[in-house]
Amino acid sequence: MVATPIGNLADISLRTLHLLEIADRVACEDTRHTQALLRAYGLERAGDRLLALHQHNEAQAAQQVVAWLNAGERVAYASDAGTPAVSDPGARLAAAVREAGLRVVPMPGASSVTTLLSAAGCAGEGAFVFAGFLPSKAGERDAAVAALAQEPRPVVLLEAPHRIEALASSLAVLGDRLVTVGRELTKQFEEIATVPCARLGDWLAANPQRTRGEFALALHGAPAAPKTGEGERVLALLLPELPVKTAVKLAAEISGEPRNALYDAALRMKKET
Missing domain, CATH: 3.30.950.10 (Tetrapyrrole methylase, C-terminal domain)
Incomplete structure (x- = not known):
């Protein structure tokens, strides 16, 4: 699974270039786009060594990739830009290869x-x-x-x-x-x-x-809601009667305050008693 640059062609690793050079075949989201990318690095491939694998044919094309892998070939998969299988094709391919008992190797890069x-x-x-x-x-x-x-x-x-x-x-x-x-x-x-x-x-x-x-x-994250103190008041009532996790869960549900903060408060209360 080959991550490719999202814009600047210099944002590619030496490891990725080596892999693309030695791969027997390259599956990709768009053969024209990937051929142009390979050409920019001096790695242009013959047309029969490229396979289009995109959202409309991924399940079928994945089986062709599995067949090549079972035959001992090395196959690289590249989406048009960025890391495959993240809002781009590739997830079904990775799943199919894994289910076939074969190895999926991630090649980190641009995202x-x-x-x-x-x-x-x-x-x-x-x-x-x-x-x-x-x-x-x-x-x-x-x-x-x-x-x-x-x-x-x-x-x-x-x-x-x-x-x-x-x-x-x-x-x-x-x-x-x-x-x-x-x-x-x-x-x-x-x-x-x-x-x-x-x-x-x-x-x-x-x-x-x-x-x-x-x-x-x-x-950006929403600002934290101001503390009302209600959660700790409820905790103080529940802790003498219930286990810490149960008391925290109920206090969070009653007060609407974050469970993690209430758990810390519960531990503090336990130490003080």
């Missing part, structure tokens, strides 16, 4: 997800949610945004240029919550900006070029 997070400054604690592409229908997209309204972890979204304005409209209901938008990451006209969700549409409209290219967005 718009981690590229954006490294510049967004919102995932310092390490936890984030990858939501990928939200639904294209307005009602379903608005419902998905509403479900993320209280998410305390950063949420990474992907979007195509023809839908970015619609996504900005849906995100506007989140008001002052910050979103970092990455446009054309690693490419010549890369832009990264952090704005309130309510202003994302204005940011796009400020320059006609901003609705072009591929987008990754990092929705």
Whole structure:
């Protein structure tokens, strides 16, 4: 499973270039795109050594890859850009190869997800949610945004240029919550900006070029709800009668406060008694 550059052709590893050179065959999302990529590195292949494997034929083409592997051939799979099987074809291929008792070897490399997070400054604690592409229908997209309204972890979204304005409209209901938008990451006209969700549409409209290219967005985590003290009050009543985990679970359900924080409070209370 070969990760390929998401823009800048220099973002490829020496290990990946070696693998592409020695592979007997290359399966890929788009043979024309991958042939151009290989040509850029001096690794152009004969047409019969390339296999199109995309969302419309992945199950069938995966069986051809399995047959080649069983015959002792080395097969590389590359999506058009970034890491395969993450909002791109490849997951069913990897599953089919694994189920056949064969080895799936990941070749790490470019990813718009981690590229954006490294510049967004919102995932310092390490936890984030990858939501990928939200639904294209307005009602379903608005419902998905509403479900993320209280998410305390950063949420990474992907979007195509023809839908970015619609996504900005849906995100506007989140008001002052910050979103970092990455446009054309690693490419010549890369832009990264952090704005309130309510202003994302204005940011796009400020320059006609901003609705072009591929987008990754990092929705910053929702601010933690202020502590009410209700959770610890309930804990104090429950702990003398119940095990710690049970008391914490009930206190969280009653107060709506985070379970992890209440668990820490419960341990502190136990030490103090």
